[in-house]
Amino acid sequence: KHTELLPHKKFHQLINRGLLGIYLSDSKVRRQKKVRKLAKGIIKTGGWASYFFYLNGLAYRSLQKSTPPFITRLVSKL
16 A cells, blocks of 8 residues: 555565565564464465565575585675
8 A cells, every 4th residue: 555656666565575575484483383374374465476585585594504604705705
C-alpha cells in the first residue's frame, strides 16, 4: 500500500518483498518454531519475490559458513 504513490512503485515493492525474504532467512528466525511458522506465512504472502530472496539468503548463509576465512578476506579485497 505504501509504495503505491512512489515513482517506480514496482521497484519499491520488489525491494520491500526482497528484504522480507532476506531477513526471514536468518538463522535466528529458523531456530524459533512459532516465528518460523509466521515467517512462512509472510513469505507466502510476499509472493515469488520474497521466496526468491529467501532462498538466496539461505544459500548465501550456507556458503558463508562453508567458505574458509582466508577466501572470504581475499574476495572482499577485489
